[in-house]
Amino acid sequence: MARVAIVTGGTRGIGEAISLALKDAGMIVAANYAGNEEKAKAFTERTGIASYKWDVGDYDACHEGVAKVAAELGPVDVVVNNAGITRDGTILKMSRDMWEDVIRINLGGCFNMAHAVFPGMRDRKWGRIVNIGSINGQAGQYGQVNYAAAKSGIHGFTKALSQEGARFGVTVNAIAPGYIDTDMVAAVPPEVLEKIVAKIPVGRLGQAHEIARGVAFLCSDEAGFVTGSTLSINGGQHMY
Numbered sequence: 171m172a173r174v175a176i177v178t179g180g181t182r183g184i185g186e187a188i189s190l191a192l193k194d195a196g197m198i199v200a201a202n203y204a205g206n207e208e209k210a211k212a213f214t215e216r217t218g219i220a221s222y223k224w225d226v227g228d229y230d231a232c233h234e235g236v237a238k239v240a241a242e243l244g245p246v247d248v249v250v251n252n253a254g255i256t257r258d259g260t261i262l263k264m265s266r267d268m269w270e271d272v273i274r275i276n277l278g279g280c281f282n283m284a285h286a287v288f289p290g291m292r293d294r295k296w297g298r299i300v301n302i303g304s305i306n307g308q309a310g311q312y313g314q315v316n317y318a319a320a321k322s323g324i325h326g327f328t329k330a331l332s333q334e335g336a337r338f339g340v341t342v343n344a345i346a347p348g349y350i351d352t353d354m355v356a357a358v359p360p361e362v363l364e365k366i367v368a369k370i371p372v373g374r375l376g377q378a379h380e381i382a383r384g385v386a387f388l389c390s391d392e393a394g395f396v397t398g399s400t401l402s403i404n405g406g407q408h409m410y
């Protein structure tokens with residue numbers, strides 16, 4: 171039977187590429203999104219992949235969303251915690267809301283989703299959870315104490331949960347992308363982006379499908395011995 175996968179933030183950017191890669195791998199995919207109806211509708215029409223709206227930062231909404239996907243597509247075997255936001259600013263300019271939103275969505279979303287799917291994965295003795303961290307969670311980044319803390323937290327969360335999942339056949343891994351050509355990076359001022367690209371040894375931004383390939387591997391049966399790991403896909407920018 172085809173496995174059922176949820177990709178949070180799966181309707182555009184890196185998430186869209188992940189949704190497509192898991193579909194190509196033979197999975198039934200549910201792509202979650204936050205509120206960009208237009209992009210979600212176009213994505214579903216283009217790919218045939220169902221899209222589901224909920225806020226991953228909302229604990230109850232995650233449980234309801236997972237239950238809806240399970241009722242419509244079947245029990246959830248794979249979750250890719252990809253949804254994420256930035257609210258950049260130096261600490262002197264960072265409001266409490268900027269801090270809390272980033273922690274709630276980026277890090278809290280991982281807990282909310284894992285909490286909703288882990289019992290079923292444990293009972294069925296198979297599961298794959300892949301959390302999308304960031305190079306900036308590994309190395310830190312000026313103006314991103316909120317984002318770096320959330321992403322760094324994701325890496326710790328991954329290592330801890332992998333220890334709980336191992337004996338149930340549930341693997342938990344992270345991917346730490348470097349700078350990838352998506353809307354999120356398009357929001358970076360061009361003069362800043364130029365300086366960033368100059369520091370990437372391969373000399374370019376990454377492409378979303380290059381992250382998706384890594385996710386597809388970690389979600390495969392063949393990756394059953396890989397757990398608690400962080401795969402850095404960053405063009406050689408940071409070796410961790």
Ligand SMILES: NC(=O)c1ccc[n+]([C@@H]2O[C@H](COP(=O)([O-])OP(=O)(O)OC[C@H]3O[C@@H](n4cnc5c(N)ncnc54)[C@H](OP(=O)(O)O)[C@@H]3O)[C@@H](O)[C@H]2O)c1
Pocket residue numbers: 178179180181182183184185202203204205206207209224225226227251252253254255275302303304305346347348349350351352353354355
């Ligand atoms: N791009 C990079 O260079 C880069 C580098 C390292 C790590 N990452 C990480 O990779 C992931 C994807 O990044 P991206 O560049 O593809 O981002 P993006 O283009 O901004 O897309 C973000 C996706 O997440 C969804 N989302 C945002 N908040 C959500 C919420 N509260 N609940 C549910 N879905 C939510 C968005 O839904 P809507 O469409 O409805 O808004 C969208 O589908 C993020 O975790 C990001 O931190 C990105």
